[in-house]
Amino acid sequence: MSMPVDERGFFGEFGGAYVPEMLYPNVKELQERYVAILGERGFQDELSLLLRDFAGRPTPLFEAKRLSEGLGCEVLLKREDLLHTGAHKINNTLGQILLAKRLGRRRIIAETGAGQHGVATATVCALMGLSCVVYMGEVDMKRQALNVGRMRLLGAEVRGVGSGSRTLKDATNEAMRDWIANPHDTHYIIGSVVGPHPFPDMVARFQSVISQEMREQCLTRGGRLPTHVVACVGGGSNAMGGFFHFIGDDGVALVGVEAAGCGLASGRSAATTALGQPGILHGSRTLFMQTEDGQVEEAHSISAGLDYPGIGPQHAHLFATGRVRYVSVTDTEALAAAKLLARREGIIPALESAHAIAALQGLSLSGADRVVVVLSGRGDKDMATYLEAFGEGISDGV
Numbered sequence: 494m495s496m497p498v499d500e501r502g503f504f505g506e507f508g509g510a511y512v513p514e515m516l517y518p519n520v521k522e523l524q525e526r527y528v529a530i531l532g533e534r535g536f537q538d539e540l541s542l543l544l545r546d547f548a549g550r551p552t553p554l555f556e557a558k559r560l561s562e563g564l565g566c567e568v569l570l571k572r573e574d575l576l577h578t579g580a581h582k583i584n585n586t587l588g589q590i591l592l593a594k595r596l597g598r599r600r601i602i603a604e605t606g607a608g609q610h611g612v613a614t615a616t617v618c619a620l621m622g623l624s625c626v627v628y629m630g631e632v633d634m635k636r637q638a639l640n641v642g643r644m645r646l647l648g649a650e651v652r653g654v655g656s657g658s659r660t661l662k663d664a665t666n667e668a669m670r671d672w673i674a675n676p677h678d679t680h681y682i683i684g685s686v687v688g689p690h691p692f693p694d695m696v697a698r699f700q701s702v703i704s705q706e707m708r709e710q711c712l713t714r715g716g717r718l719p720t721h722v723v724a725c726v727g728g729g730s731n732a733m734g735g736f737f738h739f740i741g742d743d744g745v746a747l748v749g750v751e752a753a754g755c756g757l758a759s760g761r762s763a764a765t766t767a768l769g770q771p772g773i774l775h776g777s778r779t780l781f782m783q784t785e786d787g788q789v790e791e792a793h794s795i796s797a798g799l800d801y802p803g804i805g806p807q808h809a810h811l812f813a814t815g816r817v818r819y820v821s822v823t824d825t826e827a828l829a830a831a832k833l834l835a836r837r838e839g840i841i842p843a844l845e846s847a848h849a850i851a852a853l854q855g856l857s858l859s860g861a862d863r864v865v866v867v868l869s870g871r872g873d874k875d876m877a878t879y880l881e882a883f884g885e886g887i888s889d890g891v
């Protein structure tokens with residue numbers, strides 16, 4: 494294990510399982526059984542086969558030559574955007590649906606921001622014949638309308654959430670409430686490395702296939718590890734997956750990219766490490782943005798998947814220990830990076846992933862550097878935002 498969790502579910506001072514009494518039996522059952530179930534030969538075989546034949550793993554490690562030229566170093570893109578359903582989220586939902594089946598659960602619930610986790614959950618529920626309810630903030634339903642349609646076509650019920658900022662945090666609250674009301678037949682497939690123990694550790698394990706492949710692919714290509722791994726951080730699952738097998742390699746700089754929204758000082762951002770404080774959010778002790786009296790602050794990002802006021806406990810720990818450097822990128826910078834990647838490499842990234850691309854400029858890279866960027870998802874879902882943001886300028890040269 495590259496990032497061990499203690500028996501109470503803590504990574505250093507972050508983590509744990511702070512859940513209402515009604516949920517305690519479910520969480521306890523998961524805590525007691527997840528390691529054994531994930532370790533079963535039959536489970537591993539079934540998951541590997543689905544990851545290969547249904548999801549499309551391994552994903553390529555693509556040398557972005559024109560981007561590399563512009564930055565003066567080698568840039569490799571880990572193409573999670575090429576996975577079935579269009580993002581890394583399917584790695585986790587395939588794992589959790591197999592777990593839910595082994596726990597005898599027939600009903601699945603999930604929260605979603607950008608809709609990618611909702612689509613990935615609806616997809617695996619259709620595959621396995623289980624019923625599916627997805628909670629989604631009303632703001633996100635509007636900006637990610639394509640994914641709402643996809644979930645419905647896949648047979649899921651999408652329940653709009655009209656409370657708070659009507660985004661991911663509020664959808665997560667509603668999903669938690671549903672689980673509390675239906676603890677016996679329902680499994681909650683959490684979409685990131687957040688929530689009570691064992692979710693952060695379990696989701697990181699399912700996503701760790703990203704860095705497992707990256708490591709092998711880097712060694713096959715020139716026999717050397719990357720100097721940097723860069724990934725965007727919403728709750729932090731694609732980043733944890735991308736960092737996982739490099740945490741013990743001191744020579745590999747790990748960079749998490751958060752959403753600065755309209756700017757760090759604007760009061761409209763989602764840059765948790767820059768602005769957050771320790772506290773308990775969605776069942777674990779972690780860092781999140783708070784008002785003066787400790788309430789959860791509303792986050793803002795143009796990207797629905799990064800529009801979350803917290804990060805998972807592993808990231809809080811990696812931040813506190815200094816192993817990962819966290820930077821932030823504004824809405825405007827992310828939009829420009831999306832356009833750049835489209836024009837330079839023929840890849841339209843998800844707005845979330847565009848944040849990781851945008852961060853490259855600030856990293857003082859040089860000729861000897863080999864940077865792997867986790868391209869967590871594709872941009873189809875964000876076309877309406879791109880069209881609105883670029884307007885007439887959409888056909889300008891770079």
Ligand SMILES: Cc1ncc(COP(=O)(O)O)c(C=O)c1O
Pocket residue numbers: 580581606607608609610684685686725726727728729730731732797798799843845846869870871
């Ligand atoms: C494409 C994509 N990347 C990144 C994220 C952020 O999530 P996480 O930080 O868990 O990877 C999302 C969330 O919806 C997403 O859809």
